[in-house]
Amino acid sequence: MSTTKTKHAxxxxxxxxxxxxxxxxxxxxGLNMTQxxxxxxxxxxxxxxxxxxxxxxxxIGVFGAIFYxxxxxxxxxxxxxxxxHESTTVEVIWTxxxxxxxxxxAIPATKTLLxxxxxxxxxxxxxxxxxxxxxxxxYLDEDISFFSNLAPTSREAISADPTKVxxxxxxxxxxxxxxxxxxxxxxxxxxxxIHAWWIPEFGVKQDAIPGFxxxxxxxxxxxxxxxxxxxxxxxxxxxxxxxxxxxxxxTDYLAWVAEQKATxxxxxEAAGKTWSMDELMAKGETVYITSCAACHQANGEGLTGxxxxxxxxxxxxxxxxxxxxxxxxxxxxxxxxxxxxxLTDTEIAAVITYQRNAWGNNTGEMVQPTEIKAAR
Amino acid sequence: xxxxTANGAHHEEHARGISRWLFTTNHKDIGTLYLWFSFVMxxxxxxxxxxxxxxxxxxxxxxxxxxFFNQMTTLHGLIxxxxxxxxxxxxxxxxxxxxxxxxxxxxxPRMNNWSFWILPFAGLLLVSTIxxxxxxxxxxxxxxxxxxxxxxPPSTDFFIFAVHLLGLSSIMGSINIIATILNMRAPGMTLMxxxxxxxxxxxxxxxxxxxxxxLAGAVTMMLTDRNFGTSFxxxxxxxxxxxxxxxFWFFGHPEVYIMILPAFGVISQIIPTFARKPLFGYxxxxxxxxxxxxxxxxxxxxxxxxxxxxxxxxxxxMYATVMIAVPTGVKVFNxxxxxxxxxxxxxxxxxxxxxxxxxxxxxxxxxxxLGVAPADFQYHDTYFVVAHFHYVLVSGALFAIxxxxxxxxxxxxxxxxxxxxxxxxxxxxxxxxxxLFFPQxxxxxxxxxxxIPDYALQFTEWNxxxxxxxxAFGASWLLFxxxxxxxxxxxxxxxxxxxxxxxxxxxxxxxxxxxxxxNTAPEVK
Numbered sequence: 001m002s003t004t005k006t007k008h009a010x011x012x013x014x015x016x017x018x019x020x021x022x023x024x025x026x027x028x029x030g031l032n033m034t035q036x037x038x039x040x041x042x043x044x045x046x047x048x049x050x051x052x053x054x055x056x057x058x059x060i061g062v063f064g065a066i067f068y069x070x071x072x073x074x075x076x077x078x079x080x081x082x083x084x085h086e087s088t089t090v091e092v093i094w095t096x097x098x099x100x101x102x103x104x105x106a107i108p109a110t111k112t113l114l115x116x117x118x119x120x121x122x123x124x125x126x127x128x129x130x131x132x133x134x135x136x137x138x139y140l141d142e143d144i145s146f147f148s149n150l151a152p153t154s155r156e157a158i159s160a161d162p163t164k165v166x167x168x169x170x171x172x173x174x175x176x177x178x179x180x181x182x183x184x185x186x187x188x189x190x191x192x193x194i195h196a197w198w199i200p201e202f203g204v205k206q207d208a209i210p211g212f213x214x215x216x217x218x219x220x221x222x223x224x225x226x227x228x229x230x231x232x233x234x235x236x237x238x239x240x241x242x243x244x245x246x247x248x249x250x251t252d253y254l255a256w257v258a259e260q261k262a263t264x265x266x267x268x269e270a271a272g273k274t275w276s277m278d279e280l281m282a283k284g285e286t287v288y289i290t291s292c293a294a295c296h297q298a299n300g301e302g303l304t305g306x307x308x309x310x311x312x313x314x315x316x317x318x319x320x321x322x323x324x325x326x327x328x329x330x331x332x333x334x335x336x337x338x339x340x341x342x343l344t345d346t347e348i349a350a351v352i353t354y355q356r357n358a359w360g361n362n363t364g365e366m367v368q369p370t371e372i373k374a375a376r
Numbered sequence: 377x378x379x380x381t382a383n384g385a386h387h388e389e390h391a392r393g394i395s396r397w398l399f400t401t402n403h404k405d406i407g408t409l410y411l412w413f414s415f416v417m418x419x420x421x422x423x424x425x426x427x428x429x430x431x432x433x434x435x436x437x438x439x440x441x442x443x444f445f446n447q448m449t450t451l452h453g454l455i456x457x458x459x460x461x462x463x464x465x466x467x468x469x470x471x472x473x474x475x476x477x478x479x480x481x482x483x484x485p486r487m488n489n490w491s492f493w494i495l496p497f498a499g500l501l502l503v504s505t506i507x508x509x510x511x512x513x514x515x516x517x518x519x520x521x522x523x524x525x526x527x528x529p530p531s532t533d534f535f536i537f538a539v540h541l542l543g544l545s546s547i548m549g550s551i552n553i554i555a556t557i558l559n560m561r562a563p564g565m566t567l568m569x570x571x572x573x574x575x576x577x578x579x580x581x582x583x584x585x586x587x588x589x590x591l592a593g594a595v596t597m598m599l600t601d602r603n604f605g606t607s608f609x610x611x612x613x614x615x616x617x618x619x620x621x622x623x624f625w626f627f628g629h630p631e632v633y634i635m636i637l638p639a640f641g642v643i644s645q646i647i648p649t650f651a652r653k654p655l656f657g658y659x660x661x662x663x664x665x666x667x668x669x670x671x672x673x674x675x676x677x678x679x680x681x682x683x684x685x686x687x688x689x690x691x692x693x694m695y696a697t698v699m700i701a702v703p704t705g706v707k708v709f710n711x712x713x714x715x716x717x718x719x720x721x722x723x724x725x726x727x728x729x730x731x732x733x734x735x736x737x738x739x740x741x742x743x744x745x746l747g748v749a750p751a752d753f754q755y756h757d758t759y760f761v762v763a764h765f766h767y768v769l770v771s772g773a774l775f776a777i778x779x780x781x782x783x784x785x786x787x788x789x790x791x792x793x794x795x796x797x798x799x800x801x802x803x804x805x806x807x808x809x810x811x812l813f814f815p816q817x818x819x820x821x822x823x824x825x826x827x828i829p830d831y832a833l834q835f836t837e838w839n840x841x842x843x844x845x846x847x848a849f850g851a852s853w854l855l856f857x858x859x860x861x862x863x864x865x866x867x868x869x870x871x872x873x874x875x876x877x878x879x880x881x882x883x884x885x886x887x888x889x890x891x892x893x894x895n896t897a898p899e900v901k
Binding site for chain 2: 032034091228229
C-alpha cells in the first residue's frame with residue numbers, strides 16, 4: 001500500500017508506467033463484451049457485434065467525408081465555396097437507407113428478445129431476493145434457503161490492500177450452486193430498494209424490485225464459477241453485493257443439495273445446546289462483520305447522522321428486550337432490517353452477545369440460542 | 377465603453393454596481409448572468425467529478441466513504457444537468473434570440489429577471505444539502521424510488537424544493553422564449569426564415585414546458601411519500617416503485633433532447649459561417665428537429681428494458697427508439713453536406729463544432745447500440761452507458777456551448793479572443809476528453825457497473841487512464857476561464873461582422889453589441 005501511494009505521489013508519465021507495470025500480473029485491458037456460456041449470452045454478443053460493425057462502417061463513411069472535406073475544401077487550399085444548399089434526391093436517400101438498415105437490425109433483435117424472455121418449462125426454480133446489501137437464494141423445489149454476502153476477505157481489504165485479494169469484490173461467503181445443462185429459472189425480487197441481478201456470462205440482467213417478481217433463465221453449458229454484481233444503485237454498499245454461481249455436473253449438484261440439508265439439520269441441533277462465552281463471541285464477530293459492519297462499522301461506531309453507533313448505545317448495554325426486538329424485527333422506515341428472517345437462532349444469539357461485550361460494551365451478558373427461539 | 381457610447385449614447389444608461397445586476401431586465405445582462413452562473417456550476421460539478429475520478433484511481437476506498445461517493449455522483453449529475461448545461465443554453469438564448477430575430481429585448485423582461493434570480497438560490501439549496509446531517513442526496517440523479525423516498529437522508533426534502541425551484545425557472549424561461557420568438561420577429565422574418573438556433577430553441581422551449589411539470593409531479597409524490605404517509609412508490613402500501621421510473625423517464629428522455637437540440641442549433645449556425653456556404657437542407661433540418669422532439673416523448677421506457685416490462689412493451693420501445701437514428705442521421709449528413717465543397721477555415725468556434733460533429737456522432741452510434749433492447753441487457757447500468765451519455769452531453773451539449781461562446785464572444789465583448797490560446801485549449805480538452813471517456817466503453821463492456829466507488833482488480837488499468845484524462849480535462853477549464861477574462865479585458869477589436877462568412881442580424885449591429893439593439897425593427901427580405 002505505502003509503495004503504491006508513493007508512486008502516485010510522484011505524478012507524471014513515469015508514475016503511470018510504473019503503476020501499470022506493477023499491475024501487469026493482473027492486467028486485463030478488457031475491451032469487449034464476454035461471449036459467455038449460455039445460448040442467450042452468445043446471441044447478445046452476436047447482436048452487439050452486428051450493430052457495432054454497422055456503426056463502424058457508417059462511421060468510416062461519415063468521418064471519411066468529414067476529413068476529406070476538411071482537407072480538400074479548405075480556404076487555404078484555394079477552395080471556392082459552392083452555392084448548393086439542397087437536393088431532394090440525396091435527402092430522400094439518406095432518410096430511407098438508414099431506415100432500411102434499422103429494419104435489418106430490428107429483425108434479429110426481435111428474435112433474440114422473444115427467445116430470452118421465454119422462461120417456460122424450467123427444470124429448477126430459484127428465487128433471488130435483493131437486500132441492502134446481500135442476496136438471498138431460495139431453492140423453491142428443494143427447501144434450501146440461504147443468504148449470500150460479500151466475502152470477509154474482500155470486506156477487510158477495502159480500506160487495506162485490495163490487490164492482495166483473489167477475486168476482490170467478486171467473492172461471496174455462500175455461492176449458489178446449479179447443475180449444468182438444465183434450464184434454471186431465476187425469480188427475482190427485492191425486500192427493500194431496487195437492485196439488479198447480473199451475471200454477464202449468462203447474459204442475464206434483471207431488476208429486483210420490491211413488490212414485483214421478474215424472471216430470467218439460463219442453461220449453463222460449462223461447469224465453472226461465474227461472477228457478477230448488483231447493477232442498480234441500491235445505497236451505500238451497492239458496490240459490495242457480488243453474485244457467485246457455481247455450475248456443477250448433475251451428480252455434484254445433487255451431492256451439494258444433500259450436504260446443504262445435512263448442514264441445516266446440524267445447525268438445528270447446535271441451537272439446542274448451551275454455548276460458552278468464547279464460542280458465542282467468536283461466532284458473533286463473524287456474523288457481525290458479514291451482516292452488521294456495512295452500516296454500523298467494524299468498530300461499532302456507526303456513521304454520524306446516517307447509521308447509529310452500537311458502541312455505548314443504551315440498547316446494546318442496558319435494555320436487552322429492546323436489543324432482541326430490533327434485531328429480530330428491524331426498525332420500520334429505516335435501513336435496519338428484520339434479521340429474524342435472515343439469521344438462525346444461533347447466529348442471532350452470538351451477534352447479540354458480541355454486541356453487548358465488544359468495544360467496551362462490557363456487560364458480561366450472554367444470550368443463548370434457546371432464548372432467541374423463545375423470543376421469536 | 378467609448379465605442380458603445382458613440383453607437384447609441386442615450387440608450388446606454390443603466391444602473392451601476394450590484395443593483396445593475398440584481399434589478400436588470402436587459403436580455404444581454406441576464407444572458408451574461410446565466411452564462412457566469414452556469415460556468416460556476418460547471419466548476420463545482422467538475423470538482424465533484426474530480427473527486428469521483430480520484431476515488432476510482434485504484435481499487436479500495438481511499439478518500440472518504442461509499443455514502444459520500446454516492447452523494448458526489450448524484451450531485452455531479454444534477455448540477456451538470458440543471459446547473460451547467462441548461463442555464464448555459466438559456467444564457468445563449470437570452471443574448472442571441474432577440475438579436476437574431478431583430479427584437480429589442482425579450483417579450484417578458486421582468487419575468488426574465490426572476491427566472492434567472494431563482495437559480496442561484498436553487499443551486500445554493502442543492503449544494504448545501506452536502507453539509508446537512510445525514511449528507512446530501514445519495515440516490516443518483518435518476519432518484520429511483522424507494523431509495524429516494526423511504527431510504528433517503530433527511531436532506532432529500534431540501535433537494536425536492538431545489539428541483540421545484542429549478543423547474544419554475546425553466547418554465548418561466550421557456551414561456552419567455554416562446555413569447556419572444558412568436559411575437560417579436562422583425563418584419564419579413566417568417567418562421568421558415570428564422571436562424572436554426574432560434575428554431576431549435578422554439579422547439580426546446582415547448583419540450584421544457586411539457587416535461588418540467590412532470591418532473592415536479594414526480595418529486596412532489598416523493599415528498600408526500602416521505603412526509604405525509606402516501607404510498608405512490610411503496611409496494612408495501614399498494615404503490616408501485618416502477619410508477620416512479622415511468623414518470624421520471626417521461627420527463628427524463630425529453631430532457632436529454634432539451635440539452636441537445638439547442639446544441640444542434642448552435643452547430644447549424646457555426647458550420648455554414650466557416651464553410652462560407654449556406655446550411656444544407658434548411659427545411660429538412662427544421663423538420664428533423666421537430667421529429668426528434670416528437671419522438672422524444674414516446675421512447676422513455678428504453679431506460680427501463682431490464683425492469684421486467686412485458687415483451688410487447690420492450691419491442692415497441694425498441695422500434696420507436698432506433699427510429700430516432702433517422703432524423704438524427706439527417707442532421708449529421710446535412711452538416712457534412714454543408715461543409716462539402718465549402719471554403720473552410722478553422723477558427724476556434726469551428727474546431728469545437730467539428731469536435732462536436734465527430735464525437736457526438738460516436739455518442740449517437742452507442743445510443744443506437746443501447747437502443748437495441750436485447751443487447752441493452754448487457755450494457756444497461758454499466759460504464760458503457762456512462763461513456764455514451766458523456767459523449768452526447770459533454771462532447772455534444774458542452775462542446776456546442778463552448779463553440780457558441782467563442783463564436784459570439786467578440787460580439788458580446790467587442791474584443792477578439794486569443795486565437796492561439798483558444799486553440800491550445802481546444803486540443804487540450806479534445807484529447808483529454810477522449811482519454812477520459814473512450815476507455816469507459818471498454819470498462820462497461822468488460823462488466824464494470826456504474827455508480828460503484830470501488831471495483832474488481834481487472835478494471836484497474838482503464839480506470840487509471842480514465843482518471844488521468846479526467847484530471848487533464850478538468851484542468852483545461854481553468855485555461856478557458858483565463859481566455860474569457862483576457863478577452864473581456866481587452867484584445868484586438870472585433871469588426872461588426874466578426875467572421876468573414878457570418879450571416880444574420882446579430883452581425884449587423886456594432887461590436888460590442890450596444891446595451892439596446894433594434895429599437896427600430898430591421899427589415900428582413
